[in-house]
Amino acid sequence: xxxxxxxxxxxxxxxxxxxxxxxxxxxxxxxxxxxxxxxxxxxxxxxxxxxxxxxxxxxxxxxxxxxxxxxxxxxxxxxxxxxxxxxxxxxxxxxxxxxxxxxxxxxxxxx
Amino acid sequence: xxxxxxxxxxxxxxxxxxxxxxxxxxxxxxxxxxxxxxxxxxxxxxxxxxxxxxxxxxxxxxxxxxxxxxxxxxxxxxxxxxxxxxxxxxxxxxxxxxxxxxxxxxxxxxx
DNA sequence: CTTGTGTTTAACTGTCTTGTTATATAACCT
DNA sequence: AGGTTATATAACAAGACAGTTAAACACAAG
Numbered sequence: 001x002x003x004x005x006x007x008x009x010x011x012x013x014x015x016x017x018x019x020x021x022x023x024x025x026x027x028x029x030x031x032x033x034x035x036x037x038x039x040x041x042x043x044x045x046x047x048x049x050x051x052x053x054x055x056x057x058x059x060x061x062x063x064x065x066x067x068x069x070x071x072x073x074x075x076x077x078x079x080x081x082x083x084x085x086x087x088x089x090x091x092x093x094x095x096x097x098x099x100x101x102x103x104x105x106x107x108x109x110x111x
Numbered sequence: 112x113x114x115x116x117x118x119x120x121x122x123x124x125x126x127x128x129x130x131x132x133x134x135x136x137x138x139x140x141x142x143x144x145x146x147x148x149x150x151x152x153x154x155x156x157x158x159x160x161x162x163x164x165x166x167x168x169x170x171x172x173x174x175x176x177x178x179x180x181x182x183x184x185x186x187x188x189x190x191x192x193x194x195x196x197x198x199x200x201x202x203x204x205x206x207x208x209x210x211x212x213x214x215x216x217x218x219x220x221x222x
Numbered sequence: 223c224t225t226g227t228g229t230t231t232a233a234c235t236g237t238c239t240t241g242t243t244a245t246a247t248a249a250c251c252t
Numbered sequence: 253a254g255g256t257t258a259t260a261t262a263a264c265a266a267g268a269c270a271g272t273t274a275a276a277c278a279c280a281a282g
């Protein structure tokens with residue numbers, strides 16, 4: 001359950017990307033992840049399951065909470081696929097590189 | 112129709128990634144794209160429509176053929192999202208970088 | 223043990239996706 | 253015009269997906 005299909009499919013949902021963006025700031029419990037979203041708890045729980053099956057996060061019990069953490073290695077597969085293709089398409093990727101290499105704050109996507 | 116949702120969703124399908132890999136080698140007609148796949152023509156046609164709506168490819172008439180070409184800019188959005196997160200997770204991304212940058216001749220090798 | 227809080231599962235619904243075959247459109251060629 | 257090739261659309265079936273509410277599970281605390 002750790003191939004590119006799952007990774008890209010997991011990243012295709014804006015709620016899940018927002019969850020990952022939240023987790024990029026540090027571990028969080030399911031309740032903390034739920035808070036900023038308008039959708040129900042079970043919906044978030046299933047998004048977390050999708051992210052876990054894509055190996056993008058892990059969940060571990062912590063008392064009666066469940067702490068979620070990123071697994072950055074999983075993202076590497078997707079990044080590698082894109083960067084492999086970058087070798088062929090390097091025309092406009094270089095501009096992106098220049099843009100990203102600037103010292104700037106990150107602009108995440110809002111849910 | 113050009114947001115990250117569409118881009119990642121388009122990349123989530125292995126057939127579509129294979130089509131992109133084929134197009135990375137150069138333009139191709141729909142028939143040429145169809146050839147290596149076991150699925151029907153209409154199925155490929157709809158994959159191409161998905162890729163086009165994600166702005167990953169363009170299609171242009173060429174006689175009675177239809178020539179498909181990559182649009183690398185569209186991939187940049189997905190790459191930017193991943194690379195933005197790389198700033199937080201740069202633990203294991205650095206290893207990927209080292210691996211990919213090894214044959215550092217990505218400057219003029221367009222086939 | 224009983225109750226409350228956090229989280230997941232079950233069951234259901236509506237929508238989207240992927241494939242199929244059959245039919246239509248568009249261009250080329252006598 | 254009529255026939256052939258290349259590609260797209262229509263109509264349909266099967267399955268995946270995202271959301272809901274209600275119920276179950278797991279642990280904490282009276």
